[in-house]
Amino acid sequence: MLSKSDSLSAPAPEKPQGNGNAADWHSRLDFRLLALVGVLGLLVAVGALTKPDQFLDVDNFRLILTQSSAIGVVTIGVTLVIIGGGIDLSVGAIVALASVWATTQATQDYGLTGMLFCAIAVGIGCGLVNGVLIAYGSLVPFIATLAMLASARGFAEQMSDGQTQIVEVDAVLDLGNADARILGIPYLVLIFLGVAALGWVLLNRTTFGRRTVAVGGNPEAARLAGIDIKRQRLLLYGLSGLCCGIAAFMLIVLAGSGQNTNGNLYELDAIAAAIIGGTLLSGGRGTITGSVLGVVVFTTITNLFALNNVQSDVQKIAKGAIIVAAVLIQHHTSRKSSTQ
Amino acid sequence: MPESPFSRRNMLFGAAGVSAAAFLTSCTSNDDSDDEGGSEQQQANVSDDKPGKPVTIGFAGPEADHGWLNAINDNARSRAEKYEDVTLDITEGSNDTATQIGQVDSLINKKVDVLVILPADGKAMTQAGLKAMRAGIPVVNLDRIFNSPQAYRCWIGGDNYGMGLNAGRFIGEQLKGKSNAKVVELAGLDNLELTQQRTKGFDDALKNYPNIEKVARQAAEFTVESGQRKMSDLLQAVPEFDAIWNHDDDQGVGVKRAIDQSGRDEFIMVGGAGSKAVMDSIKADDSVIKATVLYPPTMAASAIDLARALGQQKGVSGMAEFEIPASITLYSAVVSKDNIDQYLPTGFN
Numbered sequence: 220m221l222s223k224s225d226s227l228s229a230p231a232p233e234k235p236q237g238n239g240n241a242a243d244w245h246s247r248l249d250f251r252l253l254a255l256v257g258v259l260g261l262l263v264a265v266g267a268l269t270k271p272d273q274f275l276d277v278d279n280f281r282l283i284l285t286q287s288s289a290i291g292v293v294t295i296g297v298t299l300v301i302i303g304g305g306i307d308l309s310v311g312a313i314v315a316l317a318s319v320w321a322t323t324q325a326t327q328d329y330g331l332t333g334m335l336f337c338a339i340a341v342g343i344g345c346g347l348v349n350g351v352l353i354a355y356g357s358l359v360p361f362i363a364t365l366a367m368l369a370s371a372r373g374f375a376e377q378m379s380d381g382q383t384q385i386v387e388v389d390a391v392l393d394l395g396n397a398d399a400r401i402l403g404i405p406y407l408v409l410i411f412l413g414v415a416a417l418g419w420v421l422l423n424r425t426t427f428g429r430r431t432v433a434v435g436g437n438p439e440a441a442r443l444a445g446i447d448i449k450r451q452r453l454l455l456y457g458l459s460g461l462c463c464g465i466a467a468f469m470l471i472v473l474a475g476s477g478q479n480t481n482g483n484l485y486e487l488d489a490i491a492a493a494i495i496g497g498t499l500l501s502g503g504r505g506t507i508t509g510s511v512l513g514v515v516v517f518t519t520i521t522n523l524f525a526l527n528n529v530q531s532d533v534q535k536i537a538k539g540a541i542i543v544a545a546v547l548i549q550h551h552t553s554r555k556s557s558t559q
Numbered sequence: 560m561p562e563s564p565f566s567r568r569n570m571l572f573g574a575a576g577v578s579a580a581a582f583l584t585s586c587t588s589n590d591d592s593d594d595e596g597g598s599e600q601q602q603a604n605v606s607d608d609k610p611g612k613p614v615t616i617g618f619a620g621p622e623a624d625h626g627w628l629n630a631i632n633d634n635a636r637s638r639a640e641k642y643e644d645v646t647l648d649i650t651e652g653s654n655d656t657a658t659q660i661g662q663v664d665s666l667i668n669k670k671v672d673v674l675v676i677l678p679a680d681g682k683a684m685t686q687a688g689l690k691a692m693r694a695g696i697p698v699v700n701l702d703r704i705f706n707s708p709q710a711y712r713c714w715i716g717g718d719n720y721g722m723g724l725n726a727g728r729f730i731g732e733q734l735k736g737k738s739n740a741k742v743v744e745l746a747g748l749d750n751l752e753l754t755q756q757r758t759k760g761f762d763d764a765l766k767n768y769p770n771i772e773k774v775a776r777q778a779a780e781f782t783v784e785s786g787q788r789k790m791s792d793l794l795q796a797v798p799e800f801d802a803i804w805n806h807d808d809d810q811g812v813g814v815k816r817a818i819d820q821s822g823r824d825e826f827i828m829v830g831g832a833g834s835k836a837v838m839d840s841i842k843a844d845d846s847v848i849k850a851t852v853l854y855p856p857t858m859a860a861s862a863i864d865l866a867r868a869l870g871q872q873k874g875v876s877g878m879a880e881f882e883i884p885a886s887i888t889l890y891s892a893v894v895s896k897d898n899i900d901q902y903l904p905t906g907f908n
């Protein structure tokens with residue numbers, strides 16, 4: 220769990236901000252992430268106390284991770300976009316369009332690869348449209364992706380005719396079955412972890428990642444340093460679209476169908492998970508690990524509520540309270556860590 | 560809480576009344592032109608398939624973003640096409656009340672003869688209904704009911720309480736001999752009143768079976784994705800149960816998927832609304848799905864019939880009345896293996 224450098228006004232190569240060997244370990248450890256791990260630990264403790272039999276069960280942990288997987292992949296894309304100084308409100312709608320397109324009868328005839336290709340192509344396509352509008356058309360990201368939110372959902376409704384597209388390709392359905400695992404880990408979770416790992420490497424170990432942070436932190440400085448801001452933004456939205464395409468395919472596998480209601484409110488869930496994961500909404504700072512933890516925290520809460528038979532109104536109130544609490548704890552710990 | 564459907568049910572004509580009226584009309588001609596004599600002078604002038612006075616019906620529904628609502632639109636359209644004398648003016652559906660009010664306004668301005676409104680939110684749309692009625696356009700309120708009877712001439716819709724009641728009875732009868740039976744419930748959207756009514760009916764029915772305990776209830780969102788998610792959680796939460804009532808067949812696709820993924824089959828499942836997919840499962844009898852409680856989208860076709868009769872100032876055939884009724888509550892029949900063939904054609908995609 221390495222933290223991103225916080226001094227990002229210039230696209231200089233990353234340097235640990237620690238000032239001595241002994242303090243180095245401390246400064247590299249992100250206290251925001253620790254706080255989040257603490258929240259997760261607290262949730263696990265609540266689960267262990269209230270429903271030990273059902274909660275502390277390998278199947279349940281598998282379930283929590285599986286349910287985190289599709290929204291998790293979307294969150295990785297959204298995190299990168301936000302770190303790059305943008306916002307993507309269209310992810311839920313893109314997921315819907317990609318999942319509907321990939322499950323129309325015509326597409327199903329091409330089998331698993333056809334459906335996967337279709338979902339990813341639609342995702343990247345929509346993402347690039349966002350990117351072109353924002354980078355080269357100078358539209359505000361909020362507006363461009365809001366427009367995509369409306370139109371992609373509309374296209375999805377049109378294409379599906381308001382009907383659930385039931386998947387009949389066994390190869391696709393098999394991916395979501397209980398025995399579809401490697402070393403006990405479901406395929407969908409592996410995809411999630413794979414995307415998260417790639418996102419982490421991209422952000423922390425490549426020029427692309429450093430440029431992303433630079434563009435999000437101070438675009439003007441990034442431009443003066445010779446970074447092609449427009450290209451960078453285009454690629455970030457394209458990546459977010461790619462993540463939506465992958466997530467759409469995961470939902471198809473999970474639910475055995477494509478529906479224009481898929482990915483409903485994913486944009487808000489993904490942004491919320493990224494924020495409680497420590498990503499700065501104004502850009503320039505954030506971690507993939509934090510986002511993954513953020514998603515898992517949310518799914519664990521939902522799981523806990525279901526196990527304890529809590530009704531949905533209480534669930535929503537509690538969810539809101541937990542978002543506020545998590546962010547408050549982070550502010551507190553990050554202030555502490557920065558004054559050390 | 561005894562909501563409007565209760566009072567409405569009380570106002571309903573009984574089955575006996577209907578058959579008596581059907582007998583009456585069978586002795587008479589439906590056509591007003593051939594008067595047959597004194598004894599039938601009192602017979603109402605009823606609507607039938609023969610072309611009559613042309614009627615323009617305005618239809619304002621919510622956004623057809625899933626199966627049942629989509630079936631509502633299809634039913635309205637195809638029914639209207641059946642009649643030469645009916646012109647259907649459909650506005651694009653919206654789940655936003657303000658937008659829908661605007662759409663009803665535009666239909667009023669177009670001076671349609673009759674309005675059929677399926678509000679996204681009944682209470683919120685009451686003013687739109689009142690406005691139309693004051694403008695002299697009779698309103699057929701479809702399904703989600705307006706707040707005031709002044710806002711509509713006729714209400715026709717499903718019986719959410721009855722759905723829960725009949726689902727509960729079916730499950731109760733299936734588990735009659737079993738002691739300490741456990742039942743779980745997967746509801747729809749909790750912020751909709753209809754969900755509360757379905758649950759109330761279900762709970763009331765279960766009260767008649769002291770051997771059954773409802774051990775868990777979760778609400779999904781009427782979508783496949785949420786159905787899959789919530790059902791997975793429920794299956795984890797309750798290691799063993801005997802029956803589940805899932806409020807909605809649209810989310811049922813996801814519910815069934817979650818059950819398949821878990822590999823569990825120790826329970827029976829009853830669905831809700833009556834989708835084609837669920838009816839096919841019931842017929843095949845190869846899964847836990849044993850029945851579904853209807854909430855028939857054919858009510859939209861009936862609403863068109865009623866609107867046409869209103870426009871032509873006629874009553875409904877099969878009844879002695881001169882006018883169409885003020886309200887009609889549909890019956891939430893339980894479709895199981897025994898009667899599946901009868902209902903299969905009404906299943907919606």
